[in-house]
Amino acid sequence: MRLLLLLILLCTLVFALDFKEAKEIEEKKGVLKALSSYRVLAKRDDTEAIFRLATLYLQGKGVKKSLATAKTFLEKGSLLNHHKSTYYLGKLYITKKSPYFNEKLAFNTFLKAANDGYAPAQNMIGQFLAAGIAVDKDYKMAVKYFEYASKQNYEDAHCNLAFMYATGKGVFPNFGRAHQFAKDGVKNGNKKCVKVWKTYNLEKYDDDKGWKFNFYTKPSE
Template sequence: MMIKYFFVFIAFITFSSAITFEQAKSIEEKDGVLKALGHYKDLAQDNNTKAIFRLAMIYAKGEEIQRNISNTFVLLTKGATLGDKKAGYYLGKLYLNKSLAYYDEKKAYNLFLELSNANYVPAYNMMGKILVSGTGVDKDYKLAVKYFEKASKAGFTEAHCNLALMYASGQGVFPNFGRAHTFAKEGMKKNHPLCIKVYEDYNLRRYPEDKGFKFNFYTEPE
């Protein structure tokens, strides 16, 4: 009987010592990364995708510990395998970093395409950028515009800026400085540097906004 109670007690202690990701994040905010690191690692071992991604970012930025991109890569790969779209997105960005040993344009393209097909909004924007630059795939400006539009409709700020550039430069669409003005202005509400650059480079203040284009209607969910 004593042995039975002993194991019940051990199980209770083990259970009560486990914490949630939110509790670990609270510890980090109060006491710093190092105090929360062990909790994140325990949660990551239990396949908690939030903890896996947070750990990946800690190693990527070297927050209170030595920067370790190898650990970041392993963690993002694990998170992506578990179905975490955000982890998959950042893994794709690692694949696009030419300074890293993981650089692989084809893997990046396939990963962002998979995420786009799963309706992950940031991946729409990244697919557009890949198609404009021809990174790991033939350039296709018209298809890039379609991806930028999907991201823009979902409210992704950088996609507004990319569309402003496409309309101003006439890539994949007929040049329309009024519409470029409209998209750039929308992104400038968030002080996005690309929108500001496009607005200044093409002197879009000279062109009245496209009155036939209703941005609020455009951004309504389909």
């Protein structure tokens, strides 16, 4: 009878476990103690636990590094529409040192999250289009994707738009607008913004006073 009650209690505790509690176990007792909890949650399709397991195996933190295991968890998270999992899966495909390097597959993976409105993936698609990676160069479409991400205040997208306006790629050249997009990133030490700022001497240009900011922030058609 006692054994049965103990089993019931253990089952209750296991099913009551959530990601926050599993993370606390990791913080207090280490990765190895938390692994079983993360795995239980992963079997219940907890996307945060799935992603945490993926990052642990990607980094080799507390476990033996395994890109294959990480990829398996990222694929599962992506199938459950966890955008971070999809994004990191794309990064695995775009990393040249990865055994899974595949630019076309990376593009399609990022596109999945981008079309769901995930800003980092939208910014990445913009970069693919601007550089002609896996697809033909399309500066105008690149600007569109940078704008999608920028409207969510994704800083790298601001920097990319600054570059596009400074060089006139996909848009009319406008150094005032480039200045406006880059200045906050420069203050924050964003390397991409700093590079554009210095390369095109954006400090000497004033903000684009003729730019109606509310037009930019309206949802894109």
